[in-house]
Amino acid sequence: MNRKNFKETVNSTFSSLLKRREASLVILLLVFLVPVLIQSPNFLSLENLARIFNDMSILAIVAIGQFLVILSGGIDLSVGSVIAFTGMSAGMVNEAAPAVPVPMLLMISAAIGLLMGMFNGVLVAWGKIPPIITTLGTMSLYRGLTFVLSGGTWVTAHEMTPSYIGFPRIQFLGISVLVWVAIMVVIIMYAFIRYTRTGRAFYAIGGNPVAAKFVGVNEAKTRFIVFIISGLLAGLAGGLWTARYASAVNEMATGFEMQTVASCVLGGVAFSGGAGGVPGVVLGALFLTMLNNALPVIYLSPFWQTLVEGLVILIALVINTVVDQRKTARLLAQRRVKK
Amino acid sequence: MSQVILEVRHLMKFFPGIKALDDVHMDVRAGEIHALIGENGAGKSTLVKILTGVYTPTSGSVILEGKEMKFSNALDAQQAGIVAIHQEASMFPELSVTENIYMGHHLYSPHSRRLDWKAMHKETRKLLDSLQLDIAPDTLVKNLGIAQRHMVEIAKALSLDAKVVIMDEPTSALTSREVEDLYRIVRKLKEEGKSIIFISHKFEEIFEICDTYTVLRDGRYIGSGYLKDTDRDSIIRMMIGRSVDQMFPKKELVVGKPLLEVKELCQTGNFTNVSFTLHEGEILGFFGLVGAGRSEVMRAIFGIDPCSSGSIMMDGEIFSPSSPGVAMARGIALVPEDRQKQGLILAMSISRNIALPCLASLSRHGVVNRKKAAAYAEKYGSQMEIRAAGWHVDADTLSGGNQQKVVLSKWIGTQPRILIMDEPTKGIDVATKAAVHEFVSEMASQGMGVILVSSELPEVLGMSDRIVVMHEGEVTAVLDRADAGSENVMAAAIGEVQEAVR
Amino acid sequence: QGAKQTTREKYDIVILVKSMGNGFFDATHTGAKEAAAELGNVEISYLGPTQATAEGQIEIIESLIAQRVDGIAISANDADALIPVTKKAMAAGIKVISFDSGINAGGRIVDLVPSKEELIGRQQIQLASELAGGTGDIAILSATAQATNQNAWIRWMHEEVKNHPGLKIVETVYGDDAPDKSYRETNALLNKYPNLKVIIAPTTVGVLASAQAVKDAGKSGIVQVTGLGLPSEMKGSILDGTVKQMALWNPIDLGYTSTFILEALISGKNTGAVGDVFKAGRMGDVTVEANNVAVMGTPYVFNKDNIEQYAAIF
Amino acid sequence: MSTNEKELVARSRLVDESGLKEQLIRIFTQWEVLLGIIFILMVLFFTGRTPYFLDWFNLMNASFQFSEKAIMALPMVFIIMCGDIDISVASIIALCGFLMGMVADAGGSTVQIIVVGLATGTVAGLINGLLITGFRMPAIAVTLATQAIYRGIAKAIMTEHAFTRYPEGFGYFGQGYIPGTVIPFQLVLYLVLALIMGFILHRTMFGWNLYAIGNSQEAARFSGINVQKARVINYMLMGFFTGIASILLLSRILSARSNIATGYDMEVITLVVLGGVSINGGKGNMGGVVIAAFLVGYLKFGMGLLKLSSTVMSIVTGGLLIVAVLLPRLLDVYKQNRKLRMQQKSMVSATHGHEVEHGKGE
Numbered sequence A: 001m002n003r004k005n006f007k008e009t010v011n012s013t014f015s016s017l018l019k020r021r022e023a024s025l026v027i028l029l030l031v032f033l034v035p036v037l038i039q040s041p042n043f044l045s046l047e048n049l050a051r052i053f054n055d056m057s058i059l060a061i062v063a064i065g066q067f068l069v070i071l072s073g074g075i076d077l078s079v080g081s082v083i084a085f086t087g088m089s090a091g092m093v094n095e096a097a098p099a100v101p102v103p104m105l106l107m108i109s110a111a112i113g114l115l116m117g118m119f120n121g122v123l124v125a126w127g128k129i130p131p132i133i134t135t136l137g138t139m140s141l142y143r144g145l146t147f148v149l150s151g152g153t154w155v156t157a158h159e160m161t162p163s164y165i166g167f168p169r170i171q172f173l174g175i176s177v178l179v180w181v182a183i184m185v186v187i188i189m190y191a192f193i194r195y196t197r198t199g200r201a202f203y204a205i206g207g208n209p210v211a212a213k214f215v216g217v218n219e220a221k222t223r224f225i226v227f228i229i230s231g232l233l234a235g236l237a238g239g240l241w242t243a244r245y246a247s248a249v250n251e252m253a254t255g256f257e258m259q260t261v262a263s264c265v266l267g268g269v270a271f272s273g274g275a276g277g278v279p280g281v282v283l284g285a286l287f288l289t290m291l292n293n294a295l296p297v298i299y300l301s302p303f304w305q306t307l308v309e310g311l312v313i314l315i316a317l318v319i320n321t322v323v324d325q326r327k328t329a330r331l332l333a334q335r336r337v338k339k
Numbered sequence B: 001m002s003q004v005i006l007e008v009r010h011l012m013k014f015f016p017g018i019k020a021l022d023d024v025h026m027d028v029r030a031g032e033i034h035a036l037i038g039e040n041g042a043g044k045s046t047l048v049k050i051l052t053g054v055y056t057p058t059s060g061s062v063i064l065e066g067k068e069m070k071f072s073n074a075l076d077a078q079q080a081g082i083v084a085i086h087q088e089a090s091m092f093p094e095l096s097v098t099e100n101i102y103m104g105h106h107l108y109s110p111h112s113r114r115l116d117w118k119a120m121h122k123e124t125r126k127l128l129d130s131l132q133l134d135i136a137p138d139t140l141v142k143n144l145g146i147a148q149r150h151m152v153e154i155a156k157a158l159s160l161d162a163k164v165v166i167m168d169e170p171t172s173a174l175t176s177r178e179v180e181d182l183y184r185i186v187r188k189l190k191e192e193g194k195s196i197i198f199i200s201h202k203f204e205e206i207f208e209i210c211d212t213y214t215v216l217r218d219g220r221y222i223g224s225g226y227l228k229d230t231d232r233d234s235i236i237r238m239m240i241g242r243s244v245d246q247m248f249p250k251k252e253l254v255v256g257k258p259l260l261e262v263k264e265l266c267q268t269g270n271f272t273n274v275s276f277t278l279h280e281g282e283i284l285g286f287f288g289l290v291g292a293g294r295s296e297v298m299r300a301i302f303g304i305d306p307c308s309s310g311s312i313m314m315d316g317e318i319f320s321p322s323s324p325g326v327a328m329a330r331g332i333a334l335v336p337e338d339r340q341k342q343g344l345i346l347a348m349s350i351s352r353n354i355a356l357p358c359l360a361s362l363s364r365h366g367v368v369n370r371k372k373a374a375a376y377a378e379k380y381g382s383q384m385e386i387r388a389a390g391w392h393v394d395a396d397t398l399s400g401g402n403q404q405k406v407v408l409s410k411w412i413g414t415q416p417r418i419l420i421m422d423e424p425t426k427g428i429d430v431a432t433k434a435a436v437h438e439f440v441s442e443m444a445s446q447g448m449g450v451i452l453v454s455s456e457l458p459e460v461l462g463m464s465d466r467i468v469v470m471h472e473g474e475v476t477a478v479l480d481r482a483d484a485g486s487e488n489v490m491a492a493a494i495g496e497v498q499e500a501v502r
Numbered sequence C: 001q002g003a004k005q006t007t008r009e010k011y012d013i014v015i016l017v018k019s020m021g022n023g024f025f026d027a028t029h030t031g032a033k034e035a036a037a038e039l040g041n042v043e044i045s046y047l048g049p050t051q052a053t054a055e056g057q058i059e060i061i062e063s064l065i066a067q068r069v070d071g072i073a074i075s076a077n078d079a080d081a082l083i084p085v086t087k088k089a090m091a092a093g094i095k096v097i098s099f100d101s102g103i104n105a106g107g108r109i110v111d112l113v114p115s116k117e118e119l120i121g122r123q124q125i126q127l128a129s130e131l132a133g134g135t136g137d138i139a140i141l142s143a144t145a146q147a148t149n150q151n152a153w154i155r156w157m158h159e160e161v162k163n164h165p166g167l168k169i170v171e172t173v174y175g176d177d178a179p180d181k182s183y184r185e186t187n188a189l190l191n192k193y194p195n196l197k198v199i200i201a202p203t204t205v206g207v208l209a210s211a212q213a214v215k216d217a218g219k220s221g222i223v224q225v226t227g228l229g230l231p232s233e234m235k236g237s238i239l240d241g242t243v244k245q246m247a248l249w250n251p252i253d254l255g256y257t258s259t260f261i262l263e264a265l266i267s268g269k270n271t272g273a274v275g276d277v278f279k280a281g282r283m284g285d286v287t288v289e290a291n292n293v294a295v296m297g298t299p300y301v302f303n304k305d306n307i308e309q310y311a312a313i314f
Numbered sequence D: 001m002s003t004n005e006k007e008l009v010a011r012s013r014l015v016d017e018s019g020l021k022e023q024l025i026r027i028f029t030q031w032e033v034l035l036g037i038i039f040i041l042m043v044l045f046f047t048g049r050t051p052y053f054l055d056w057f058n059l060m061n062a063s064f065q066f067s068e069k070a071i072m073a074l075p076m077v078f079i080i081m082c083g084d085i086d087i088s089v090a091s092i093i094a095l096c097g098f099l100m101g102m103v104a105d106a107g108g109s110t111v112q113i114i115v116v117g118l119a120t121g122t123v124a125g126l127i128n129g130l131l132i133t134g135f136r137m138p139a140i141a142v143t144l145a146t147q148a149i150y151r152g153i154a155k156a157i158m159t160e161h162a163f164t165r166y167p168e169g170f171g172y173f174g175q176g177y178i179p180g181t182v183i184p185f186q187l188v189l190y191l192v193l194a195l196i197m198g199f200i201l202h203r204t205m206f207g208w209n210l211y212a213i214g215n216s217q218e219a220a221r222f223s224g225i226n227v228q229k230a231r232v233i234n235y236m237l238m239g240f241f242t243g244i245a246s247i248l249l250l251s252r253i254l255s256a257r258s259n260i261a262t263g264y265d266m267e268v269i270t271l272v273v274l275g276g277v278s279i280n281g282g283k284g285n286m287g288g289v290v291i292a293a294f295l296v297g298y299l300k301f302g303m304g305l306l307k308l309s310s311t312v313m314s315i316v317t318g319g320l321l322i323v324a325v326l327l328p329r330l331l332d333v334y335k336q337n338r339k340l341r342m343q344q345k346s347m348v349s350a351t352h353g354h355e356v357e358h359g360k361g362e
């Protein structure tokens, strides 16, 4: 009896590991790494890994916000524009008032992002406008406001303080602050959605809004929170973006929303809402970044990059879907046999 | 007599253009099982949603233990001690059983402000054990069967330690065995001094387990009392204002030539070697426990899912239903078991719903004749006596019974030769049920072959010419009307193989 | 058309640029306004799409045709795609010239180039050669793959590099004039070519971003960055030594001259035929050469010594 | 049944009682009416601001700017109606443009170019449709991937080059006018196509089925509708119409590049949504989308005439989208609340009556 129990536990632990959505992504990532490593064995060198993590940090931060929105059954197309507006704001504040300390600067940009997310959230939660429409509108609205804010000009490196530009580059325990910020965001958000009622409410309204109402989840409020977080994270990313690329221009982060959505797709987040996890999204962002980093290494012309990226997303999508469908079918069959 | 724990006074609920509740009263005492009775659309579910804080009433009061309650959401009601198992599916398919049980009131660990998953899993395990359910707490609900899902809903209600438990048609998806389990649980709750509000359209179970009742009609309070002081007929009269004379108006008929012959049909994981024959003018009952695979067989015949082997013959010719369109072209119609998801286009008008499967014959070269379509819908809709503000209203504003009538109208219109009905009377009131039975008989007498899948034994026994009994994906008995009794049918349904009659 | 003359006493001239919010073009606008002030009979509008696409520019030109402006000076996102619509504009009596990034012949009356493509291209390699000490790998970080002017310069760079046997162009990548993409492309270059000596970025956004990337990679002084950049934006990188020298023409002069040319065309002083000589205020005479191209001069080279002075201007 | 009928009559009267005001509100909350009003206001505004707006020739010419997107919006209505979406259309244009340009460059005739354009578009759409239905993957994810793939193919092969040689007469489709008039060929083509697609959506079985599919794919399947086939057809139509749009665009600019038509997908979706088609499927009509196309087209044109910068335009279009979706919703809420209030008022006396009765009963 005991032995059987033990065996079952081991079996179930193992199969639940395999069953996780992320598993197929990890396998795909490994498959993809083989030719890259053959071509360039030091692709996984510490130095290059650090570069990759640096590159993926901002993407991961914003993708997690996007993930929450998709999880709750929506989509946020405005994140790119929010980054532009907040990044521009941070740059301009830094130029106008160099004395403002960097953490304050990031808080300002995050706060502005929060307000922009709040606007999205109000429209979605209480205006009852579908998220995709709301954010399609605010995508161009916020982008336009960025131009208005900046008057069409740039903020470039020499107009910003060295401490601001230097901030994401500061090394701490061999890892840059930019990466640390991303790690913190990942941990906080992971804990938040796993260990708080609000976090679980995201799953509830995405999975079954009617049932969510029956158990007392406030749908409007939850949607509002989701957009606030997405805005906040995009705002934080905006402040970091300007510092990292040492310039704030009006077109910054154009099309970035698609990158974040792609990270979620790669990470196995269901578009119907209610399923997915932070680890998957982080892996998705990592995969996307690695892909971009690896193409030059395997001497693929930059003109091929878009195509390869598209193919990889498609393959991951197909694998995710097929694995998921097989799994469900198998479980059903098993259940019936057991009966 | 125990004291009144829940009082409802002058309750009104308006939806734009509809009075769903109009001055409703109800008294529920501690430790009683209170039946809430009414036709489809009488306002039962609406009342439940108000009691559980999902809707706010237009006016009137809900008084719990002498205190007037103002719930702003479902959580308030839960905390006050009222929980419900709702009529609509209210599960989160992508989440675990534990989470489904605790959604909205997750447990925090005592010393920190984080959710305590270990504790929740442990509690869930206990709850499931007490319900004798063999499910792991971390199973995703999407991998559970209908009956199991229902049990999880019940577990959820239990986890809340409520004073009042409301069950809105809890048995409509269960069959005998699970229903017995449910009764056991309900009685246990009663013994613990809890009050249960029980909504059902099945009089047998109302009289079996309930103590008191309240009847609603058209959103209005009609009356209440002790069930032991009344009888079925008077309740029916309160419900619909008249009596229903005949529940199973079965016409004795000469059965014609074979229409549909199914031989050794298999579908991996769902059913094996299913064989039966349906004749013209015959009502063929299909009985079995939930999960017996009846629906799957019907879906396969209608071309929804493919079969792995076996053959289907119509009029003596091999026929392979590769899609519902193909099956329909051969004169097969299916009234599916889930009317909300499969039977109806909820956000579409009644008339368009009815015309939908017949559009081809209502159009020329693919262009719809709109006048003809409207007339057609009205014709078949009025035949079924659908109650609605008009033919243009959307199907989702109708009550369950009226929705079912729309589904039936939709399929009679196609003038099928074979009408398959999967649980056609699930969740509909007596009057409508009688009407459906009447209709089934009528169809058969016109020479149509009818397959009646039902989990209600009296219905199957009352209506069928022959009965096919399934158990775990296999046919365990085919009985003639004369030979079929509740014992042998039930025995076959739980797997005791009988000699096949035909 | 008769009504127009009475309602407007000034010539309505539009500076249509690749995209809004680009410091380089803002400077051309400044120059155009300066010319307008000198001429007195010209009114300047400054327009451009939000993103650098030909489609966006075409939309704007259509509305300019509808309001019958007098002249348009265009920095084109695509040398060919604009031709049909600018032909239509010219048929409607509007004088169209291109500047900075040209429209191919047939789609404009005159193309005002800041300098000969050949000159610019060759100069870039010469700058790189000096920085590299005559030998080593060179990579090019361009703007978009479709940019007319950049592509022409790059062709000439490949010509010129043949005269420098020690130099080798290893790759051309595209940063799409986006700082982040340019930054990452530079990173990839640094990673892929350990022996890289010089990165040439013939666009302000590119040269800025690659300077930053080189700095971040700790390769300041090891990998040299040069190219074409706006002094006001490049000041920081030049002063801290990441970019020792880079070149550019004066965008103010470009806008200034464009306005003079358009005014002359509209008022009928000039026709823009080959050999025609435009009088362009403080810029002196500009002669139309073969293919109706007017050339301004050699790009100016900026370094530590003169950057402060020019950064204040453009 | 007779009592029921009385009840029904009573209920329905409750709805209509309020007369003129109610009726006006009902009319004005209709989407097309609302859009129409906005359109008229816009025309008045621009007419007041610039003499060049209300000019027959200009108005005709302005249609060059939006016909292609408007044409793509037509099949997009079908797709969104089914609850799907396609964000790869701009990339399909790039792919079509690339292949057409290549054929033209190799000396292909106008007919050959057109055939290639239409075929490429249709095949690309078909691939989208098959991927989405075959693997049961969400449309937005699939077209996100093909968005990269289709443009990626054009990019990988064309690199920085452009195809700029086209046969004589190819320019007619995108630049020409109906002979003897100032009406652009494109505009006429659009209106004809809009009529056809509108007819299909509103008068044919296929169109009616789309509404069913959009509301519930499963129920549609149980009603005998071949859902997957209809969805694949939608995507093929989308591809085909995108092929048409790419011919018009290429003919208009006579230059095929890999970055052509960037951002068109969002603009097309905006038109459809602005036209009142529910993004969740199952609701909307073609008329609204046609009005929306003209509205957005002329709004941009008018702002162009005022020499407003593209920045202002993007703020205005973004704002318009939100306001246009929000406004009827707010009116709806207002309408419903009014109705409820009136019901309540009319019930007060009746309730009192009941109370007395109950008092007796208890």
Ligand SMILES: Nc1ncnc2c1ncn2[C@@H]1O[C@H](COP(=O)(O)OP(=O)(O)OP(=O)(O)O)[C@@H](O)[C@H]1O
Residues within 6 Å of the ligand: B015, B016, B018, B019, B020, B038, B039, B040, B041, B042, B043, B044, B045, B046, B047, B087, B397, B398, B399, B400, B401, B402, B427
């Ligand atoms: N959200 C809603 N909007 C508009 N009308 C509604 C809504 N919910 C219920 N109704 C209407 O209120 C009335 C009462 O419906 P309810 O669901 O309470 O009936 P019921 O007694 O539960 O019927 P059944 O036995 O069929 O479940 C019906 O006429 C129904 O159409």
Ligand SMILES: Nc1ncnc2c1ncn2[C@@H]1O[C@H](COP(=O)(O)OP(=O)(O)OP(=O)(O)O)[C@@H](O)[C@H]1O
Residues within 6 Å of the ligand: A332, A335, A336, B142, B143, B144, B145, B146, B147, B173, B288, B289, B290, B291, B292, B293, B294, B295, B296, B337, B422, B423, B453, B454, B455
């Ligand atoms: N393991 C399962 N997982 C998910 N759904 C299931 C499972 N088993 C059964 N179901 C669903 O439960 C319903 C009833 O099961 P099934 O159709 O096999 O039995 P049946 O004999 O037809 O029962 P019913 O009396 O409900 O018609 C069906 O809708 C089926 O899809």
Ligand SMILES: [Mg+2]
Residues within 6 Å of the ligand: B044, B045, B046, B087, B168, B400
């Ligand atoms: Mg109900």
Ligand SMILES: [Mg+2]
Residues within 6 Å of the ligand: B291, B294, B295, B296, B337, B422
């Ligand atoms: Mg079933």
